[in-house]
Structures are given as C-alpha cells and as structure tokens.
Amino acid sequence: MPALPDGVPVPADGALPGWVRPADGSAATRPFGVYVHVPFCSVRCGYCDFNTYTASELGGGADQAAYATTALREVGLAHRVLDDAGLGSRPVSTVFFGGGTPTMLPAADLARMLRGVDDAWGLADGAEVTTEANPDSVTPDSLRLLADAGFTRVSVGMQSAVPHVLATLERTHDPRRVPDVVAWARDAGLDVSLDLIYGTPGESLDDWRASLEAVLATGVDHVSAYALVVEPGTKMHAQVRRGELALPDEDDQAAKYELADDLLTEAGLGWYEVSNWARGPEHACRHNLAYWRGNDWWGIGPGAHSYVAAPSSARPAETHAGVRWWNVKHPRRYAALLESGASPGAGRELLTPAEAQLERVLLGVRVREGLDVAALDPSRRSAVAGLVARGLLDGVAAVRGRVVLTRRGRLLADSVVRELTP
Structure with missing residues (x-):
C-alpha cells in the first residue's frame, strides 16, 4: 500500500x-x-x-x-x-x-x-x-x-x-x-x-x-x-x-x-x-x-485525509488557499493516539493559491458540468480552442465559456489537464 x-x-x-x-x-x-x-x-x-x-x-x-x-x-x-x-x-x-x-x-x-x-x-x-x-x-x-x-x-x-x-x-x-x-x-x-x-x-x-x-x-x-x-x-x-x-x-x-x-x-x-x-x-x-468541487470534509479513521479551504477574506496576502491533512495509517497507532487525547494526524500541507488552482482544474474538468474558462490561468485559456479542434473539449460548451470534456476527452483527461495548467 x-x-x-x-x-x-x-x-x-x-x-x-x-x-x-x-x-x-x-x-x-x-x-x-x-x-x-x-x-x-x-x-x-x-x-x-x-x-x-x-x-x-x-x-x-x-x-x-x-x-x-x-x-x-x-x-x-x-x-x-x-x-x-x-x-x-x-x-x-x-x-x-x-x-x-x-x-x-x-x-x-x-x-x-x-x-x-x-x-x-x-x-x-x-x-x-x-x-x-x-x-x-x-x-x-x-x-x-x-x-x-x-x-x-x-x-x-x-x-x-x-x-x-x-x-x-x-x-x-x-x-x-x-x-x-x-x-x-x-x-x-x-x-x-x-x-x-x-x-x-x-x-x-x-x-x-x-x-x-x-x-x-x-x-x-x-x-x-x-x-x-x-x-x-x-x-x-x-x-x-x-x-x-x-x-x-x-x-x-x-x-x-x-x-x-x-x-x-x-x-x-x-x-x-x-x-x-x-x-x-x-x-x-x-x-x-x-470532493470534485473542492468542498470541505473531515476524514475519520486511519490513513483518512481531510481538507478545509481558506475563505478568501482570511487568506494572508493570498499565500494560503487551504489545508489538507492525513491520519497515521496503522489502526493500532491511530487508536493509541486518540486514547491518549492526541490528534491522529500524521502530517499536513498548506496549499498555495497556485496549488489550489491546479487541483481545481484537475478535478473540475472531470465532471459533466465542467469548469468556467475564466477559472483557468490566463496563460492557458488559449489552449481551449486547440482542444476543441482535436475533439477533446465540447465546442458548444466552449462558446458558452465552459470547459467540458467530450467522450474522447474523457479517455484522455490527464492530457487535457496538462494542457490547461501552467
């Protein structure tokens, strides 16, 4: 594992x-x-x-x-x-x-x-x-x-x-x-x-x-x-x-x-x-x-992950966009920490706005509702037209300002994400 x-x-x-x-x-x-x-x-x-x-x-x-x-x-x-x-x-x-x-x-x-x-x-x-x-x-x-x-x-x-x-x-x-x-x-x-x-x-x-x-x-x-x-x-x-x-x-x-x-x-x-x-x-x-929309959740149990986004009003100089953490993996260690009154958390990462943006694109393009083109980094918005031309993104949705995968695009979703992120 x-x-x-x-x-x-x-x-x-x-x-x-x-x-x-x-x-x-x-x-x-x-x-x-x-x-x-x-x-x-x-x-x-x-x-x-x-x-x-x-x-x-x-x-x-x-x-x-x-x-x-x-x-x-x-x-x-x-x-x-x-x-x-x-x-x-x-x-x-x-x-x-x-x-x-x-x-x-x-x-x-x-x-x-x-x-x-x-x-x-x-x-x-x-x-x-x-x-x-x-x-x-x-x-x-x-x-x-x-x-x-x-x-x-x-x-x-x-x-x-x-x-x-x-x-x-x-x-x-x-x-x-x-x-x-x-x-x-x-x-x-x-x-x-x-x-x-x-x-x-x-x-x-x-x-x-x-x-x-x-x-x-x-x-x-x-x-x-x-x-x-x-x-x-x-x-x-x-x-x-x-x-x-x-x-x-x-x-x-x-x-x-x-x-x-x-x-x-x-x-x-x-x-x-x-x-x-x-x-x-x-x-x-x-x-x-x-998960795909980036909402908050708490994961209970050994090895479980959790995530909380930082409200925009609370971000110090836009340096943090959210925090993700994960618990220790083994059930015995997990149980022992909780029994002692301690957190079972093994580690955490503090996401920067750039990291959170990457995840938003990575997850957002997987769902049928797609992603707003405006959510893409300005340097990557021009890639949408080429992806439409290659049959990977829905052209009608793109005209309406949405990034939506075609079936061929679903088969190559990871490649699409790479082209839509810096």
Missing part, C-alpha cells in the same frame, strides 16, 4: 491554522462532508492498495469490536477543532463510510458512528449517507437496520459478473448474489450503486459486456466503472512483473470504456463524472461530487 505523503507536522491537539477562520460568517454556506474509513476486510484482494487489513494482519490492540468507539473519539476531536476554528456550526451535507468493507462491522456499530456525527454537527435536511459494501457482507436485516439508522445509499462492490475475472481479482463473493442484494437494499428504501472494474488481466470484451448487462438487469440508478490500475507493492503488481498476468493495452481499456458509456447511456444512465453514471442528478453521489 502507498506511503503517506510528506508534510509538515500536525499540532498535537489537531488545531487548524488561524487563517482558515472565516471573518464574515461565510463558513455557514460552505458544504461540509464527513468520510469514515473502516479499514477491515475479510481478505486482501491482490490488486488493492487501500489502507486495509485482515484480522490476521492486525492482531490484538486494534480489533473490530473497539473500532466504533475509537472512531467516535476522532469525531469528538474534529468537532472541537472545527468549533475552535469558527467552522463548527455547519450541518453535515454528506457522510460516506468507505474502506475496506464497512459492512464487516455490525450494522449497529455503523449506526452508532453515524449517530455520533449527527450529535456533533447535525445532519442537514436531505443529507446523503452512503456505505460501501461487498455483496457477501450484507443481509436483508442488516440493510433494514442501516436504513432505519439514517443511511440513504449503499455502494456495492460488484467488480464483475464473470467468475474467472473475480477469481483473478481475488474477490470471494458469488456474482449470483448481487441481484438479491440490490433487491434487499431497495426493499429497505436505500438507493443503490454498483461498482465495476474493467481491464482485469484475462477479461475479454465479451466478459465486460456480460458484466455491464448484468448490472443493467438489476435496474440500479447509479454505476461506477473504474479502469484497473495495478499499483506497485500489490500482489498483482508482482504477478505482472513475473509474467504470470498480462495487462491489457490502452486500446482495450478505451474500447471497454466506450462500451460502458454506450450501454449505460442507452439504458438512461448519463455520465456526470468520468467514471460515474446516474439515472438523474438525484442519483449522483453528492459526497464524491463534493
């Missing part, structure tokens, strides 16, 4: 820089989300480089039974830190439980953590509350308990409907269970997303088509489809290096993306972010949109 980035130390009490304090009450209008990382999995998949652990890896001192209590300690710390910074009065717009497999914990523990978030800040009217889940980690009863506790959405890690593809990914669930899980979640009143991975070694275009058709047969209103990225340090990376697995080429990945876009669009699910499709705006994942 990847190392944490370098950064400056986080104060022992977790205090934020004084320049994040709003002087004009503007914080009340800035959306605020909470991410809760649950680092437990039943097995570690060969492609995964997330901060996750199996019971055998963790040993004593960081067991699942104590995790909700530990996470709630950080909720209390977060409430105090944000309140001291003048940012504690906002209700939470979105909550996202990710992992790992959050639903490895009892539904009662997830409910208790959500209740702690609500007690600290309050949930906004119509707040979106999501948990990730594996198909084999939920039951009709557990999903009903989550819905009764205030969860509104479940994101199910299906990955593929094809057994040999799942085997290569080391996913252990039975794909035949997925339609049942979707039905159980809907019966409980939850919105459902199915998450897919394409480009697994050995996956044919027909395999990928079968997975997409299986997803569409469930009638879900949201689908995420991500190209497999084999990260250094993972078991799959070692298998590829030894020649045991062969990765697909870029043309194969592009063909699979285009097939997904064709089939999902024909079924009434439109893209709203490069890797995400929804039946309508009401089904888009608002929590992830908040």
